[in-house]
Amino acid sequence: MIAHAIFFYTFSIIAVVSAIMVTASKNTVHSVFFLILDFISISCLFIMIGAEFLGMIMLIVYVGAVAVLFLFVVMMLNVAQQKNQWFAGQQSSRHIPVGLIISTLIFFEIIIVIGGWKYKPEIFDINNSISQTSISNTHSLGQILYTDYIHVFQISGMVLLVAMVGAIVLTFRQRSGVKRQSYIKQISRERAEGVEVLEVQSNKGVKIDD
Amino acid sequence: MEYLSIVFQEVYKILFLLVPVLVSVAMIVWLDRRVWAFVQKRQGPNVVGPFGLLQSLADALKYIFKEIIIPSSSNKIIFILAPIVTMTLALIAWAVIPFSATQVLADINVGILYLFAVSSLGVYGIIMGGWASNSKYPFLGAIRSAAQMVSYEVSIGVIIINVLLCVGSLNLNDIVIAQQNMWFVIPLFPMFVIFFISALAETNRPPFDLPEAEAELVAGYQTEYSGMMYAMFWLGEYANILLMCAMGTILFLGGWMSPIDVYPFTLVPGAIWLILKILFLFILFALVKAIVPRYRYDQLMRLGWKVFLPLSLIWVVLTASYLFYFNLLPVN
Numbered sequence: 001m002i003a004h005a006i007f008f009y010t011f012s013i014i015a016v017v018s019a020i021m022v023t024a025s026k027n028t029v030h031s032v033f034f035l036i037l038d039f040i041s042i043s044c045l046f047i048m049i050g051a052e053f054l055g056m057i058m059l060i061v062y063v064g065a066v067a068v069l070f071l072f073v074v075m076m077l078n079v080a081q082q083k084n085q086w087f088a089g090q091q092s093s094r095h096i097p098v099g100l101i102i103s104t105l106i107f108f109e110i111i112i113v114i115g116g117w118k119y120k121p122e123i124f125d126i127n128n129s130i131s132q133t134s135i136s137n138t139h140s141l142g143q144i145l146y147t148d149y150i151h152v153f154q155i156s157g158m159v160l161l162v163a164m165v166g167a168i169v170l171t172f173r174q175r176s177g178v179k180r181q182s183y184i185k186q187i188s189r190e191r192a193e194g195v196e197v198l199e200v201q202s203n204k205g206v207k208i209d210d
Numbered sequence: 211m212e213y214l215s216i217v218f219q220e221v222y223k224i225l226f227l228l229v230p231v232l233v234s235v236a237m238i239v240w241l242d243r244r245v246w247a248f249v250q251k252r253q254g255p256n257v258v259g260p261f262g263l264l265q266s267l268a269d270a271l272k273y274i275f276k277e278i279i280i281p282s283s284s285n286k287i288i289f290i291l292a293p294i295v296t297m298t299l300a301l302i303a304w305a306v307i308p309f310s311a312t313q314v315l316a317d318i319n320v321g322i323l324y325l326f327a328v329s330s331l332g333v334y335g336i337i338m339g340g341w342a343s344n345s346k347y348p349f350l351g352a353i354r355s356a357a358q359m360v361s362y363e364v365s366i367g368v369i370i371i372n373v374l375l376c377v378g379s380l381n382l383n384d385i386v387i388a389q390q391n392m393w394f395v396i397p398l399f400p401m402f403v404i405f406f407i408s409a410l411a412e413t414n415r416p417p418f419d420l421p422e423a424e425a426e427l428v429a430g431y432q433t434e435y436s437g438m439m440y441a442m443f444w445l446g447e448y449a450n451i452l453l454m455c456a457m458g459t460i461l462f463l464g465g466w467m468s469p470i471d472v473y474p475f476t477l478v479p480g481a482i483w484l485i486l487k488i489l490f491l492f493i494l495f496a497l498v499k500a501i502v503p504r505y506r507y508d509q510l511m512r513l514g515w516k517v518f519l520p521l522s523l524i525w526v527v528l529t530a531s532y533l534f535y536f537n538l539l540p541v542n
Contacts, residue, residue: 003213029341033288036334053380056323060367064330068337068360072353075341136319138380181508 008048015041028074036067053138224305227315231304234485235448236266241489242448242496249500273441281343281434288342293435293442296335300449303328307456308383310466310480321382322370325457329366329412332450333359336414336421339443340431351430354507355414355421361514362411368522369405372398373461375529378540386465388540395462401525402462404518406494409454411514413447415495417502418510455491456484463487 014037021034039062046055135143145153198206240255240263247254255265280286306321308314318324333356340352374380376397377388395402411418422430432443459465464487466480505513533539 033338052318052320053323056320056327059327060323060330064327064333064363065360068333068356071337071341072356075337075349075353136379138320 004048008045011041011044011048014038015045029071032067032071032074035070036063039063039067050137053141223315227304228301231301231449231452232445235445235452236270237263238452238492239266239269239444239448241492242499245493245496246500249497270441273438276437278437278439279434281345283344284434285342285344288338289434290439292335292339292342293439293446295338296332296446297442297449299328299332299335300446300453303453304456306382307453307460307484308386308466309484311383311387313481314383317381317383320380322374322380322385322461325382325453326363326367326370329450329453329457330359330363332412332446335443335446336431339435343431343434345434347428347433348431351421351423351427351433354427355431358414358418358420358510358514359412361511362408362518365404365514365518365522366408366412368519368526369401369408370461371526372401372522372529375526375533376540382460382465385460386467389464389467390471393462393464398462398525398529401522402458404522405458405462406491408514408518409458410495410498411510413451413454415451416499417505419504420507420510423504451495452488452492455488455495458491459484459487463491 018034018037018041022031022038025031025034039058043055043058043063046052046058200206243265244254244256244262255262258264258268280289303325305315306318306324308317336355336359337352340348340350340355343349373385373394376394377385379385379388410416414421421427422432427433432440435443466484468475468478468480468483
């Protein structure tokens, strides 16, 4: 039990501190690294309460893919330069009201959630009983997700698909005059259409590519 | 006191796993160079020790005694962390690899997800190294490898789903035992081929070694590294290759199971079969390195997204419909 407590407090302290450091650190790339640390410690917490599938998916999706793309964008943008321009100009003050509105909304949401939260002392026994059953965490998740909530699950999948298609449509532009490599064309080329034997007359030459 | 003894036992087990892995990484570097030389009709490293077996040890000694140079304009903490991250991630994944039905350090329910997660985290060592060097070539190499590893991870994930459909469990031992009658390489052969090629790309092996393409990028993300830190990158890379071979063995080649289920073969311990199968896959890796020229970057991306991903997705639908139609879906 002591080991459990030690690990819980270690991971939660790392999670909270790194979450603060995400906003506090000056270097944007450092904040992304702290975000990754935060994700990892939260997935460790998930694993500790028995939600092993959720923890691993958190690692794979958030740390393995989303954060990599984050890092990718932040590194490419050269944010350190932009930040100086941002604070020097008058632009930053214009966005303060919007930021204030959003942050108050989030603040009230958190208050509502915490207000409705009841601490249940018997929660630990429930946890133990879950981990003692023979059905694994993944199986029980699948049994709920693909039976009771199948429609919600499918709709969320559709929403993601629409978002993906939308992103592709928004960024896709067809440019003219671009030579594209066509593999089928290359492979199906025969000698007859690729090579031509010409009679070259002296002092006249041959005109190719007309 | 009792608690401490448990801790010591676990540490003993971990050492018993990690030391052989590290030694075999050193040996595998030698094997890689020998196979490479063999294909090109050269001798390869054959001077240090019998057959040159101690070549890697000599190299390691050389690296240890070299100076570690940290560029003055680099981000020092991340620069030092990068090889450590690469090495650690390559080693922690071995915790879940089963060497027989009982010989496994951590027999967790979501073993294959853990393997997948750790292999997808491997990109961080490279990105951190490339960015922290604060130099153009390493940065380009890091960006390339980030895009490449994220792309090929997707198709590896879908291939894993194919296998899981046939198994019905995420536990690695269950995956091995499900192949008792037939290795998955036979019904899922196209998936095995795609997995093999994706594993090449995931571990930055030729013909997909764009992140360290020496013709364009000097040495990619490793350009600014020297001494032991460079050696750690190198060890981590080979440990990752071994890990990918182990993953392929478990998913498709029956893991620790003996190929023929008759008397003299079943006497051989599972660990030996696993090692032999990993070696077989590794020699294939080494042969590919010697035979195939490097891909162009856009060809690499096209192969990942436009060929492998649709193909493996279609195969998921086929496998699922076949299993469903013939009522073969695993139920527990």
